[in-house]
Amino acid sequence: MSRGVRIVFLGKLADLAGEEAREVDAPLDWQGLLDALPGPLGEAARGERTRIAVNGALLADKAALQAGEGDEVALLPPVSGG
Amino acid sequence: MSRGVRIVFLGKLADLAGEEAREVDAPLDWQGLLDALPGPLGEAARGERTRIAVNGALLADKAALQAGEGDEVALLPPVSGG
Amino acid sequence: MARDVRLLAEPFNPGQFIGPFTNAHPGLGGVCTFVGEVRGGEGQDAGVEALELLHYAPMTLPGMEALADEALARFDLMGIQIIHRTGVMRVGEPIVLVSAAARHRRGAIDAVDFAMDHLKSDSWFWKREKRGGTWHWIEPREQDHADIARWG
Amino acid sequence: MARDVRLLAEPFNPGQFIGPFTNAHPGLGGVCTFVGEVRGGEGQDAGVEALELLHYAPMTLPGMEALADEALARFDLMGIQIIHRTGVMRVGEPIVLVSAAARHRRGAIDAVDFAMDHLKSDSWFWKREKRGGTWHWIEPREQDHADIARWG
Numbered sequence: 370m371s372r373g374v375r376i377v378f379l380g381k382l383a384d385l386a387g388e389e390a391r392e393v394d395a396p397l398d399w400q401g402l403l404d405a406l407p408g409p410l411g412e413a414a415r416g417e418r419t420r421i422a423v424n425g426a427l428l429a430d431k432a433a434l435q436a437g438e439g440d441e442v443a444l445l446p447p448v449s450g451g
Numbered sequence: 452m453s454r455g456v457r458i459v460f461l462g463k464l465a466d467l468a469g470e471e472a473r474e475v476d477a478p479l480d481w482q483g484l485l486d487a488l489p490g491p492l493g494e495a496a497r498g499e500r501t502r503i504a505v506n507g508a509l510l511a512d513k514a515a516l517q518a519g520e521g522d523e524v525a526l527l528p529p530v531s532g533g
Numbered sequence: 534m535a536r537d538v539r540l541l542a543e544p545f546n547p548g549q550f551i552g553p554f555t556n557a558h559p560g561l562g563g564v565c566t567f568v569g570e571v572r573g574g575e576g577q578d579a580g581v582e583a584l585e586l587l588h589y590a591p592m593t594l595p596g597m598e599a600l601a602d603e604a605l606a607r608f609d610l611m612g613i614q615i616i617h618r619t620g621v622m623r624v625g626e627p628i629v630l631v632s633a634a635a636r637h638r639r640g641a642i643d644a645v646d647f648a649m650d651h652l653k654s655d656s657w658f659w660k661r662e663k664r665g666g667t668w669h670w671i672e673p674r675e676q677d678h679a680d681i682a683r684w685g
Numbered sequence: 686m687a688r689d690v691r692l693l694a695e696p697f698n699p700g701q702f703i704g705p706f707t708n709a710h711p712g713l714g715g716v717c718t719f720v721g722e723v724r725g726g727e728g729q730d731a732g733v734e735a736l737e738l739l740h741y742a743p744m745t746l747p748g749m750e751a752l753a754d755e756a757l758a759r760f761d762l763m764g765i766q767i768i769h770r771t772g773v774m775r776v777g778e779p780i781v782l783v784s785a786a787a788r789h790r791r792g793a794i795d796a797v798d799f800a801m802d803h804l805k806s807d808s809w810f811w812k813r814e815k816r817g818g819t820w821h822w823i824e825p826r827e828q829d830h831a832d833i834a835r836w837g
Contacts, residue, residue, distance in 0.1 A: 425743030
Protein backbone atom coordinates (compact mmCIF):
# COMPACT_ATOMS: atom_id res chain seq x y z
CA MET A 370 0.00 0.00 0.00
CA SER A 371 1.16 3.46 -0.87
CA ARG A 372 2.28 5.68 1.99
CA GLY A 373 2.02 8.93 0.10
CA VAL A 374 -0.67 11.54 0.70
CA ARG A 375 -4.17 10.79 -0.54
CA ILE A 376 -6.04 13.76 -2.04
CA VAL A 377 -9.83 13.33 -2.00
CA PHE A 378 -12.12 15.36 -4.27
CA LEU A 379 -15.66 15.97 -3.01
CA GLY A 380 -18.80 16.96 -4.91
CA LYS A 381 -18.23 18.47 -8.30
CA LEU A 382 -14.48 18.59 -7.74
CA ALA A 383 -14.50 14.84 -8.37
CA ASP A 384 -15.99 15.53 -11.81
CA LEU A 385 -13.33 18.17 -12.41
CA ALA A 386 -10.59 15.77 -11.34
CA GLY A 387 -12.04 12.86 -13.27
CA GLU A 388 -11.48 10.72 -10.19
CA GLU A 389 -12.50 10.64 -6.55
CA ALA A 390 -8.99 10.60 -5.15
CA ARG A 391 -5.36 10.45 -6.14
CA GLU A 392 -2.10 9.66 -4.40
CA VAL A 393 0.80 12.10 -4.37
CA ASP A 394 4.20 11.93 -2.72
CA ALA A 395 4.58 12.93 0.91
CA PRO A 396 5.18 15.41 2.39
CA LEU A 397 2.64 17.80 0.89
CA ASP A 398 2.35 21.49 1.68
CA TRP A 399 0.12 24.18 0.12
CA GLN A 400 2.48 24.90 -2.75
CA GLY A 401 2.89 21.19 -3.34
CA LEU A 402 -0.87 20.75 -3.49
CA LEU A 403 -1.24 23.53 -6.07
CA ASP A 404 1.59 22.04 -8.11
CA ALA A 405 -0.18 18.68 -8.00
CA LEU A 406 -3.47 20.22 -9.20
CA PRO A 407 -2.96 22.13 -12.43
CA GLY A 408 -5.74 23.98 -14.28
CA PRO A 409 -9.31 24.38 -13.01
CA LEU A 410 -8.74 21.99 -10.10
CA GLY A 411 -5.99 24.23 -8.75
CA GLU A 412 -8.16 27.28 -9.25
CA ALA A 413 -10.94 25.58 -7.32
CA ALA A 414 -8.50 24.70 -4.52
CA ARG A 415 -7.46 28.36 -4.31
CA GLY A 416 -11.08 29.62 -4.33
CA GLU A 417 -12.14 31.03 -0.99
CA ARG A 418 -15.28 28.88 -0.94
CA THR A 419 -13.28 25.67 -1.15
CA ARG A 420 -12.27 24.33 2.26
CA ILE A 421 -9.49 21.87 2.96
CA ALA A 422 -9.42 19.21 5.66
CA VAL A 423 -6.59 16.97 6.77
CA ASN A 424 -7.76 13.64 8.17
CA GLY A 425 -11.24 15.08 8.67
CA ALA A 426 -10.13 18.27 10.45
CA LEU A 427 -10.82 21.56 8.64
CA LEU A 428 -7.89 23.91 8.11
CA ALA A 429 -8.51 27.47 9.24
CA ASP A 430 -5.71 28.59 6.89
CA LYS A 431 -5.23 26.52 3.75
CA ALA A 432 -1.72 27.91 3.21
CA ALA A 433 -0.72 26.20 6.46
CA LEU A 434 -1.32 22.75 4.93
CA GLN A 435 1.22 20.19 6.09
CA ALA A 436 0.42 16.59 5.23
CA GLY A 437 2.66 13.60 5.76
CA GLU A 438 2.71 9.94 4.85
CA GLY A 439 -0.71 8.28 5.19
CA ASP A 440 -2.57 11.57 5.62
CA GLU A 441 -5.79 12.25 3.71
CA VAL A 442 -6.29 15.76 2.31
CA ALA A 443 -9.90 16.54 1.31
CA LEU A 444 -10.93 19.33 -1.05
CA LEU A 445 -14.42 20.41 0.01
CA PRO A 446 -16.48 22.63 -2.31
CA PRO A 447 -19.44 24.50 -0.80
CA VAL A 448 -22.18 22.15 0.37
CA SER A 449 -25.39 22.07 -1.62
CA GLY A 450 -28.36 24.10 -0.49
CA GLY A 451 -31.56 22.97 1.14
CA MET B 452 -89.18 16.97 25.08
CA SER B 453 -88.89 20.30 26.82
CA ARG B 454 -88.87 23.39 24.61
CA GLY B 455 -87.41 25.71 27.21
CA VAL B 456 -83.85 27.03 27.15
CA ARG B 457 -81.05 24.61 28.01
CA ILE B 458 -78.19 26.08 30.04
CA VAL B 459 -74.92 24.11 29.72
CA PHE B 460 -72.12 24.39 32.29
CA LEU B 461 -68.61 23.73 31.02
CA GLY B 462 -65.45 22.84 32.91
CA LYS B 463 -65.49 23.63 36.60
CA LEU B 464 -68.82 25.44 36.29
CA ALA B 465 -70.42 21.99 36.02
CA ASP B 466 -68.94 21.18 39.45
CA LEU B 467 -70.27 24.46 40.78
CA ALA B 468 -73.72 23.76 39.33
CA GLY B 469 -73.72 20.16 40.46
CA GLU B 470 -74.97 19.21 36.99
CA GLU B 471 -73.88 19.57 33.38
CA ALA B 472 -77.02 21.33 32.19
CA ARG B 473 -80.41 22.52 33.29
CA GLU B 474 -83.62 23.58 31.57
CA VAL B 475 -85.22 26.96 32.26
CA ASP B 476 -88.25 28.63 30.76
CA ALA B 477 -87.99 30.50 27.50
CA PRO B 478 -87.42 33.28 26.68
CA LEU B 479 -84.18 33.97 28.56
CA ASP B 480 -82.30 37.26 28.64
CA TRP B 481 -79.22 38.31 30.64
CA GLN B 482 -81.21 39.27 33.76
CA GLY B 483 -83.20 36.05 33.48
CA LEU B 484 -79.98 34.03 33.34
CA LEU B 485 -78.61 35.72 36.47
CA ASP B 486 -81.92 35.15 38.25
CA ALA B 487 -81.71 31.46 37.28
CA LEU B 488 -78.16 31.15 38.64
CA PRO B 489 -77.95 32.28 42.24
CA GLY B 490 -74.79 32.29 44.34
CA PRO B 491 -71.33 31.46 42.99
CA LEU B 492 -72.68 30.29 39.65
CA GLY B 493 -74.18 33.72 39.00
CA GLU B 494 -70.95 35.35 40.09
CA ALA B 495 -69.06 33.15 37.67
CA ALA B 496 -71.49 34.04 34.86
CA ARG B 497 -70.87 37.74 35.57
CA GLY B 498 -67.09 37.32 35.71
CA GLU B 499 -65.33 38.88 32.73
CA ARG B 500 -63.38 35.68 32.02
CA THR B 501 -66.57 33.64 31.58
CA ARG B 502 -67.88 33.69 28.01
CA ILE B 503 -71.40 32.87 26.92
CA ALA B 504 -72.43 31.19 23.68
CA VAL B 505 -75.90 30.67 22.23
CA ASN B 506 -76.17 27.59 20.03
CA GLY B 507 -72.38 27.50 19.71
CA ALA B 508 -71.94 31.18 18.78
CA LEU B 509 -70.01 33.34 21.25
CA LEU B 510 -71.71 36.51 22.45
CA ALA B 511 -69.58 39.64 22.14
CA ASP B 512 -71.76 41.26 24.82
CA LYS B 513 -73.24 38.94 27.44
CA ALA B 514 -75.85 41.51 28.45
CA ALA B 515 -77.31 41.19 24.95
CA LEU B 516 -78.30 37.56 25.61
CA GLN B 517 -81.64 36.66 24.01
CA ALA B 518 -82.45 32.95 23.96
CA GLY B 519 -85.71 31.41 22.85
CA GLU B 520 -87.37 28.00 22.89
CA GLY B 521 -84.95 25.21 22.00
CA ASP B 522 -81.84 27.39 22.30
CA GLU B 523 -78.76 26.20 24.14
CA VAL B 524 -76.91 28.72 26.29
CA ALA B 525 -73.36 27.66 27.25
CA LEU B 526 -71.37 29.12 30.14
CA LEU B 527 -67.69 28.83 29.19
CA PRO B 528 -65.02 29.38 31.84
CA PRO B 529 -61.45 30.13 30.65
CA VAL B 530 -59.93 27.16 28.84
CA SER B 531 -57.15 25.28 30.59
CA GLY B 532 -53.55 26.08 29.84
CA GLY B 533 -51.05 24.11 27.81
CA MET C 534 -55.39 21.24 -0.08
CA ALA C 535 -56.31 18.60 2.46
CA ARG C 536 -57.70 19.37 5.89
CA ASP C 537 -58.28 16.55 8.33
CA VAL C 538 -59.54 17.56 11.79
CA ARG C 539 -60.84 15.06 14.32
CA LEU C 540 -61.83 14.72 17.95
CA LEU C 541 -61.23 11.21 19.25
CA ALA C 542 -62.76 9.76 22.39
CA GLU C 543 -60.50 6.69 22.37
CA PRO C 544 -56.69 6.19 22.51
CA PHE C 545 -54.86 6.52 19.20
CA ASN C 546 -51.50 5.54 17.79
CA PRO C 547 -49.77 8.48 16.04
CA GLY C 548 -48.40 6.15 13.38
CA GLN C 549 -51.90 5.37 12.14
CA PHE C 550 -52.26 9.02 11.08
CA ILE C 551 -48.75 10.16 10.07
CA GLY C 552 -48.18 7.59 7.32
CA PRO C 553 -51.49 8.02 5.48
CA PHE C 554 -51.31 11.81 5.81
CA THR C 555 -47.82 11.81 4.27
CA ASN C 556 -48.87 9.47 1.47
CA ALA C 557 -51.87 11.68 0.68
CA HIS C 558 -49.54 14.47 -0.49
CA PRO C 559 -47.35 13.26 -3.36
CA GLY C 560 -44.72 15.79 -4.39
CA LEU C 561 -44.31 17.19 -0.90
CA GLY C 562 -40.97 18.42 0.37
CA GLY C 563 -41.56 17.68 4.02
CA VAL C 564 -43.93 16.83 6.81
CA CYS C 565 -43.64 18.25 10.31
CA THR C 566 -45.51 16.48 13.09
CA PHE C 567 -45.93 17.24 16.76
CA VAL C 568 -47.35 14.64 19.10
CA GLY C 569 -48.21 15.71 22.65
CA GLU C 570 -48.62 13.14 25.38
CA VAL C 571 -49.84 13.19 28.95
CA ARG C 572 -46.70 14.19 30.79
CA GLY C 573 -45.80 12.50 34.02
CA GLY C 574 -43.12 11.60 36.43
CA GLU C 575 -41.27 14.78 37.38
CA GLY C 576 -41.61 18.10 39.16
CA GLN C 577 -45.09 19.57 38.98
CA ASP C 578 -46.25 16.55 37.02
CA ALA C 579 -45.29 14.02 39.67
CA GLY C 580 -48.24 12.14 41.05
CA VAL C 581 -50.54 12.73 38.09
CA GLU C 582 -52.67 9.63 37.77
CA ALA C 583 -54.90 10.69 34.89
CA LEU C 584 -55.90 13.67 32.79
CA GLU C 585 -59.40 14.40 31.56
CA LEU C 586 -60.16 16.66 28.65
CA LEU C 587 -63.68 17.98 28.36
CA HIS C 588 -64.98 19.66 25.24
CA TYR C 589 -68.19 21.30 24.07
CA ALA C 590 -69.38 19.65 20.89
CA PRO C 591 -71.01 22.70 19.24
CA MET C 592 -67.80 24.72 19.54
CA THR C 593 -64.69 22.57 20.00
CA LEU C 594 -64.48 20.80 16.63
CA PRO C 595 -65.66 23.86 14.64
CA GLY C 596 -62.97 25.88 16.44
CA MET C 597 -60.30 23.34 15.48
CA GLU C 598 -61.50 23.39 11.87
CA ALA C 599 -61.29 27.19 11.82
CA LEU C 600 -57.75 26.95 13.22
CA ALA C 601 -56.77 24.50 10.48
CA ASP C 602 -58.20 26.86 7.85
CA GLU C 603 -56.26 29.75 9.35
CA ALA C 604 -53.03 27.75 9.19
CA LEU C 605 -53.73 26.79 5.56
CA ALA C 606 -54.32 30.44 4.70
CA ARG C 607 -51.29 31.69 6.59
CA PHE C 608 -48.60 29.17 5.61
CA ASP C 609 -47.73 27.65 2.28
CA LEU C 610 -49.11 24.17 2.96
CA MET C 611 -50.30 21.22 0.95
CA GLY C 612 -52.34 19.93 3.88
CA ILE C 613 -52.83 19.92 7.62
CA GLN C 614 -54.05 17.33 10.07
CA ILE C 615 -55.20 18.04 13.63
CA ILE C 616 -56.20 15.13 15.87
CA HIS C 617 -57.21 15.78 19.48
CA ARG C 618 -58.27 13.42 22.23
CA THR C 619 -61.11 13.97 24.65
CA GLY C 620 -62.00 11.99 27.75
CA VAL C 621 -59.81 10.36 30.37
CA MET C 622 -56.17 9.61 29.55
CA ARG C 623 -53.29 8.10 31.46
CA VAL C 624 -49.67 9.27 31.53
CA GLY C 625 -47.96 8.51 28.22
CA GLU C 626 -51.11 8.49 26.10
CA PRO C 627 -51.13 10.81 23.08
CA ILE C 628 -53.39 13.86 23.55
CA VAL C 629 -52.79 15.74 20.33
CA LEU C 630 -51.22 15.26 16.93
CA VAL C 631 -50.64 18.06 14.42
CA SER C 632 -49.06 17.35 11.03
CA ALA C 633 -48.41 19.82 8.24
CA ALA C 634 -47.24 18.90 4.74
CA ALA C 635 -45.59 21.46 2.51
CA ARG C 636 -43.25 21.75 -0.43
CA HIS C 637 -40.75 23.61 1.78
CA ARG C 638 -39.90 22.86 5.37
CA ARG C 639 -40.35 26.36 6.83
CA GLY C 640 -44.09 26.41 6.17
CA ALA C 641 -44.60 22.95 7.63
CA ILE C 642 -42.64 23.66 10.83
CA ASP C 643 -44.19 27.10 11.39
CA ALA C 644 -47.72 25.78 10.81
CA VAL C 645 -47.26 23.10 13.48
CA ASP C 646 -45.85 25.66 15.91
CA PHE C 647 -48.76 28.03 15.20
CA ALA C 648 -51.43 25.34 15.50
CA MET C 649 -50.02 23.99 18.77
CA ASP C 650 -49.88 27.45 20.38
CA HIS C 651 -53.50 28.06 19.46
CA LEU C 652 -54.73 24.59 20.35
CA LYS C 653 -53.18 24.86 23.78
CA SER C 654 -54.34 28.36 24.63
CA ASP C 655 -57.26 29.22 22.47
CA SER C 656 -59.32 26.07 21.93
CA TRP C 657 -62.41 24.94 23.78
CA PHE C 658 -60.95 22.31 26.07
CA TRP C 659 -61.14 22.15 29.83
CA LYS C 660 -58.72 19.89 31.64
CA ARG C 661 -58.55 18.34 35.02
CA GLU C 662 -55.98 16.02 36.47
CA LYS C 663 -56.30 13.33 39.07
CA ARG C 664 -53.82 13.26 41.95
CA GLY C 665 -54.22 11.09 45.00
CA GLY C 666 -57.63 10.01 43.76
CA THR C 667 -58.98 13.58 43.49
CA TRP C 668 -59.68 15.59 40.34
CA HIS C 669 -58.29 19.14 40.09
CA TRP C 670 -59.13 21.65 37.35
CA ILE C 671 -56.20 23.10 35.43
CA GLU C 672 -56.26 26.88 35.22
CA PRO C 673 -55.08 29.05 32.31
CA ARG C 674 -51.38 29.94 32.34
CA GLU C 675 -49.78 33.31 31.63
CA GLN C 676 -47.40 31.56 29.25
CA ASP C 677 -50.33 30.69 26.99
CA HIS C 678 -51.05 34.35 26.30
CA ALA C 679 -47.39 34.93 25.51
CA ASP C 680 -47.46 31.96 23.12
CA ILE C 681 -50.44 33.33 21.24
CA ALA C 682 -48.96 36.83 21.12
CA ARG C 683 -46.01 35.46 19.08
CA TRP C 684 -48.33 35.22 16.08
CA GLY C 685 -49.45 38.88 16.08
CA MET D 686 -30.28 12.18 27.37
CA ALA D 687 -30.47 10.10 24.22
CA ARG D 688 -28.70 10.98 21.00
CA ASP D 689 -29.23 8.84 17.94
CA VAL D 690 -27.49 9.98 14.76
CA ARG D 691 -27.23 7.83 11.66
CA LEU D 692 -26.29 7.93 8.00
CA LEU D 693 -28.26 5.41 5.95
CA ALA D 694 -27.32 4.22 2.48
CA GLU D 695 -30.66 2.48 1.92
CA PRO D 696 -34.31 3.69 1.86
CA PHE D 697 -36.03 4.00 5.24
CA ASN D 698 -39.55 4.24 6.54
CA PRO D 699 -39.96 7.15 9.02
CA GLY D 700 -42.33 5.06 11.13
CA GLN D 701 -39.56 2.62 11.98
CA PHE D 702 -37.74 5.41 13.83
CA ILE D 703 -40.48 7.66 15.26
CA GLY D 704 -42.23 5.03 17.36
CA PRO D 705 -39.15 3.56 19.07
CA PHE D 706 -37.69 7.05 19.65
CA THR D 707 -40.91 8.17 21.33
CA ASN D 708 -41.12 5.03 23.45
CA ALA D 709 -37.51 5.52 24.57
CA HIS D 710 -38.49 8.67 26.48
CA PRO D 711 -41.12 7.88 29.09
CA GLY D 712 -42.50 10.96 30.82
CA LEU D 713 -42.09 13.16 27.77
CA GLY D 714 -44.53 15.93 27.00
CA GLY D 715 -44.12 15.91 23.26
CA VAL D 716 -42.17 14.79 20.22
CA CYS D 717 -41.66 16.96 17.17
CA THR D 718 -40.56 15.26 13.97
CA PHE D 719 -39.68 16.59 10.56
CA VAL D 720 -39.37 14.25 7.60
CA GLY D 721 -37.97 15.63 4.36
CA GLU D 722 -38.53 13.85 1.09
CA VAL D 723 -37.22 14.21 -2.43
CA ARG D 724 -39.55 16.83 -3.85
CA GLY D 725 -40.92 16.47 -7.33
CA GLY D 726 -43.56 17.39 -9.75
CA GLU D 727 -43.86 21.17 -9.83
CA GLY D 728 -42.06 24.33 -10.84
CA GLN D 729 -38.29 24.09 -10.47
CA ASP D 730 -38.64 20.50 -9.31
CA ALA D 731 -40.44 19.31 -12.45
CA GLY D 732 -38.47 16.73 -14.36
CA VAL D 733 -36.29 15.61 -11.46
CA GLU D 734 -35.70 11.90 -11.96
CA ALA D 735 -33.38 11.24 -9.05
CA LEU D 736 -31.33 12.94 -6.37
CA GLU D 737 -27.90 11.81 -5.20
CA LEU D 738 -26.41 12.81 -1.88
CA LEU D 739 -22.69 12.40 -1.48
CA HIS D 740 -20.96 12.60 1.86
CA TYR D 741 -17.41 12.42 3.21
CA ALA D 742 -17.20 9.74 5.85
CA PRO D 743 -14.52 11.34 8.08
CA MET D 744 -16.57 14.54 8.43
CA THR D 745 -20.28 14.08 7.66
CA LEU D 746 -21.38 11.84 10.52
CA PRO D 747 -19.13 13.57 13.10
CA GLY D 748 -20.62 16.89 11.95
CA MET D 749 -24.16 15.58 12.45
CA GLU D 750 -23.22 14.28 15.90
CA ALA D 751 -21.83 17.69 16.85
CA LEU D 752 -25.06 19.31 15.61
CA ALA D 753 -27.14 16.94 17.76
CA ASP D 754 -24.97 17.80 20.77
CA GLU D 755 -25.43 21.51 20.08
CA ALA D 756 -29.21 21.07 19.96
CA LEU D 757 -29.16 19.10 23.22
CA ALA D 758 -27.13 21.86 24.86
CA ARG D 759 -29.24 24.68 23.47
CA PHE D 760 -32.79 23.37 23.98
CA ASP D 761 -34.39 21.63 26.92
CA LEU D 762 -34.58 18.16 25.39
CA MET D 763 -34.87 14.60 26.59
CA GLY D 764 -33.42 13.29 23.35
CA ILE D 765 -32.77 13.93 19.69
CA GLN D 766 -32.63 11.70 16.64
CA ILE D 767 -31.11 12.65 13.30
CA ILE D 768 -31.32 10.20 10.39
CA HIS D 769 -29.94 11.18 6.97
CA ARG D 770 -29.85 9.31 3.71
CA THR D 771 -26.91 9.13 1.33
CA GLY D 772 -26.80 7.72 -2.18
CA VAL D 773 -29.31 7.83 -4.99
CA MET D 774 -32.97 8.54 -4.17
CA ARG D 775 -36.11 8.87 -6.24
CA VAL D 776 -38.91 11.44 -5.84
CA GLY D 777 -40.96 10.73 -2.71
CA GLU D 778 -38.22 8.90 -0.81
CA PRO D 779 -37.36 10.22 2.66
CA ILE D 780 -34.01 12.05 2.78
CA VAL D 781 -33.91 13.20 6.38
CA LEU D 782 -35.72 12.67 9.65
CA VAL D 783 -35.19 14.78 12.77
CA SER D 784 -37.09 14.05 15.98
CA ALA D 785 -36.78 15.85 19.30
CA ALA D 786 -38.41 14.73 22.53
CA ALA D 787 -38.95 17.16 25.38
CA ARG D 788 -41.10 17.73 28.42
CA HIS D 789 -42.47 20.92 26.83
CA ARG D 790 -43.35 21.46 23.20
CA ARG D 791 -41.39 24.66 22.60
CA GLY D 792 -38.02 22.99 23.03
CA ALA D 793 -38.94 20.07 20.80
CA ILE D 794 -40.25 22.24 17.95
CA ASP D 795 -37.37 24.73 18.11
CA ALA D 796 -34.76 21.95 18.20
CA VAL D 797 -36.16 20.41 15.02
CA ASP D 798 -36.25 23.81 13.31
CA PHE D 799 -32.64 24.49 14.40
CA ALA D 800 -31.35 21.08 13.35
CA MET D 801 -33.02 21.25 9.93
CA ASP D 802 -31.61 24.70 9.17
CA HIS D 803 -28.12 23.50 10.02
CA LEU D 804 -28.42 20.13 8.29
CA LYS D 805 -29.54 21.81 5.09
CA SER D 806 -26.97 24.59 5.01
CA ASP D 807 -24.09 23.61 7.15
CA SER D 808 -23.55 19.87 6.85
CA TRP D 809 -21.14 18.00 4.65
CA PHE D 810 -23.45 16.83 1.89
CA TRP D 811 -23.13 17.46 -1.82
CA LYS D 812 -26.20 16.92 -3.96
CA ARG D 813 -26.82 16.43 -7.61
CA GLU D 814 -30.06 15.81 -9.42
CA LYS D 815 -30.77 13.93 -12.58
CA ARG D 816 -32.89 15.58 -15.26
CA GLY D 817 -33.27 14.21 -18.77
CA GLY D 818 -30.72 11.53 -17.96
CA THR D 819 -28.00 14.02 -16.96
CA TRP D 820 -26.68 14.76 -13.48
CA HIS D 821 -26.46 18.40 -12.33
CA TRP D 822 -24.77 19.61 -9.14
CA ILE D 823 -26.91 21.69 -6.77
CA GLU D 824 -25.27 24.93 -5.72
CA PRO D 825 -25.60 26.64 -2.33
CA ARG D 826 -28.58 28.99 -1.97
CA GLU D 827 -28.62 32.46 -0.44
CA GLN D 828 -31.66 31.40 1.61
CA ASP D 829 -29.47 28.88 3.45
CA HIS D 830 -27.33 31.63 4.93
CA ALA D 831 -30.46 33.49 6.03
CA ASP D 832 -31.76 30.31 7.67
CA ILE D 833 -28.57 29.83 9.66
CA ALA D 834 -28.47 33.50 10.65
CA ARG D 835 -31.80 33.07 12.47
CA TRP D 836 -29.96 31.19 15.21
CA GLY D 837 -27.43 33.93 16.01
